Amino acid sequence: MKYLDALAPALLLAAASLPAQAQEWPNEELVLTVVVPYAAGGGTDSAVRPLIEELRNHLAVRIQISNIGGAGSAAGTNEVLNMPADGYAVLVSGTHTIAATMQGLTDGYRELDQIVALNWDPFIVAVLADSKIESMADLIDAAQAAPGTICLGNAGMGGATGVASIAIDLAFDGIFNVTPFDGGQNLRTDVLGGRCDAGIFSQSEILTNPDDFRPLVILTEDRSLLDGLSDVPNLVEAGFDALDVPGGSFRSIAVRQGTPDAAREAIAAAFAAAYDSASYQSFMAEQGIISTFATLEDAQAYFDDLVTGYEPIVRASGLYAQ
Template identity: 30%
Template sequence: MSTVTRRKFIGAAVGAGALLSSGVAPAFAQSAWPNKPVRFVVPFPAGGGTDAFARPLGKLLTAQLGQTIVIDNRGGGGGTIGAEAAAKSAPDGYTFLVGAVHHTIAVSLYPKLGYDLQKDLVPVTLVSSVPNVIVVNPSRVPVKNYQEFLAFVKARPGKLNFGSAGSGTTHHLIGEMFKGATGTFITHIPYRGAGPAMADLLAGQIDMMFDGLGTSVPQINSGKLTPIAVTTEKRSFALPNIPSLAELGLKGFDGKTWYALWAPAGTPRDIVVRMQQEVAKALQTKELQDAWRALGAEAGGQSPE
């Protein structure tokens, strides 16, 4: 799932790159931008995976650009509410969407979206890619490993639940993939973002999540959550002792979440290119490389050309 949707983004970016690399002169010099704060719309509440990547990136870009990157959290609708707000913003280079794989999936899940991902938004660059991990609250699911977890779940069909960042998000769909692959029945509880879902998981209000490493690793390291397995073909460097679902018998299971930057369609070409270059520069700094590694993520920064 993640590989296909990541290719869709890159394919769209290549198409945009053909326009960006045309010989038409830019509407105005790069040096004129930015001359005021730039808004990053994060379509989920604070505390979730998207927010965890947007804030440190925004901090570095603020220093590089000399203008503040303002994080605008707009949760709800599995990320579609914030995406629509960004898509309908003025294409003047002062609004960008920090989106995720969810937004390529939403096109097929929500036929009445208020925006068209391919027509209303322009890809700028990938920001990061991160595995997901099955985590449980030990007070509600007292298991130590995958074998115990699977037996515990199968013995309680329909009695356990998992939270997600919203319907149609990777947290949700990976959970459904897992249920289908294992023949288990776990009730899905959608939230307005991974942050609220994680808060309830830590508080013992829900049983588990198929969460991104970025928000789960700190809770795992503190002993508040028990990791069961990473939802990828190979183990993660962030959790080297935790097996992957593929090595546990679910061959071909590979669920990752990637994050990317989009701009409203019509944003001047030179600004899109400049932002991609600035993001790539920020991702090469030790500060962000260390931050991404702590979140279990691989850096993006690729050019759309």
């Protein structure tokens, strides 16, 4: 017992010094963990890594990226929700967080504060280049002619492409064979292999096979920023202005609710500086990523609008969990 007696004051002292440390953000002794809720090398991971690398130049704390995939981004999200709200853990959030939260897989955005809104990777509906289907109208016609025979693939029900495919299917009374694949790469394999007629892809996925795919429609309001894809019509131009679907995957940075203001502001400012760097701006331009940068309250407001827009679609698709 003696050494316990000796230990107690030391522990008390340590406990007392904790809040003081939390006040000073950043504490250079600590590490900022950036949780990417997908595996390394995936679309989300590739889109934020260059930004995080740039971020190292603008923050005094050390940064480490932690890829925690699983359960359609819910595993990584829950991991952040279980870390202390001290500003040393941020989540790469976005539309996947909305989808995962509404499906009841995590408390997700209800427990998070958005501190940086980053950008959008647009979705494109595409078929094989030598397909008989030449436009979005052709695709709908083909499906209406023989309901249930045309495969419309997505990169997983948990993500935004899953919600988009269901929204399109529901708008036409369920004429498609909506098929979830395990990630965009598997969807790509099966569309290229001719086993699935059409797929909803991230724009960056079309980039690798420009000659093999025929893009039908881009789901964002504006046309693609990329030269090679700038002639792809948007939904309105393709004649489907009534169709309300998620237009792409949106990415943001979020922290747990209750994170000290000093930390939020410091992190948001550092992200702003990294985002403005020449290297990240040119990266986004190469990938055709649409910038929607905002921080703190503006980022939260932007995100809240997205949540409001998603809810009816997810409810209608039957994926909404109470």
